[in-house]
Amino acid sequence: MSLDGFIAKPNEDDWGWIFKHAADDSDDMGNRVMQELGAVVLGNKDFRNNKVTADALPYGGLQIPQFVVTHNAREPLSVGPLTFNFVTGGVEKVIQKAKKAAGTKNVAILGHSIAQQGLELGLVDELVLHVYPVIFGNGLRLIDQFGCQPIDLERIEIISTTQITSMRFRVIG
Numbered sequence: 622m623s624l625d626g627f628i629a630k631p632n633e634d635d636w637g638w639i640f641k642h643a644a645d646d647s648d649d650m651g652n653r654v655m656q657e658l659g660a661v662v663l664g665n666k667d668f669r670n671n672k673v674t675a676d677a678l679p680y681g682g683l684q685i686p687q688f689v690v691t692h693n694a695r696e697p698l699s700v701g702p703l704t705f706n707f708v709t710g711g712v713e714k715v716i717q718k719a720k721k722a723a724g725t726k727n728v729a730i731l732g733h734s735i736a737q738q739g740l741e742l743g744l745v746d747e748l749v750l751h752v753y754p755v756i757f758g759n760g761l762r763l764i765d766q767f768g769c770q771p772i773d774l775e776r777i778e779i780i781s782t783t784q785i786t787s788m789r790f791r792v793i794g
Contacts, residue, residue, distance in 0.1 A: 661731060678703055754785075
């Protein structure tokens with residue numbers, strides 16, 4: 622996210638800014654997080670807008686189960702090496718399904734709305750944030766209009782490189 626807490630510019634279409642600030646070799650948190658992943662939960666917006674392509678897959682196309690939160694049931698969709706499973710019934714049901722598929726590994730939650738709902742429901746164990754040296758001033762915030770009580774976090778790890786500050790927190794309450 623940007624230094625001022627935004628994960629996307631106002632138009633939400635330009636993600637190139639993320640790749641402009643690639644981590645250097647001293648930040649291995651991203652690689653470790655990927656190795657610990659067993660499933661991904663993401664929202665349906667990019668699918669509705671036909672923005673999911675083989676060139677823009679979650680975690681570089683890491684071949685693990687992919688669950689899409691949706692209000693409208695549909696058949697699974699294969700894009701490149703990944704198959705996206707569209708699940709109705711709400712965020713809680715989808716996250717539980719992903720946790721079962723992940724087994725002992727972690728579940729990544731992508732998208733501000735899904736992540737925020739997961740936090741509010743108490744279904745998020747950790748937050749991994751990558752803060753980039755850019756200020757947007759406006760756009761789409763990772764956490765906005767939070768409707769629950771404050772959530773305390775315990776810092777697990779912080780790695781700061783010349784381009785990115787990566788932070789990992791455990792949710793404790």
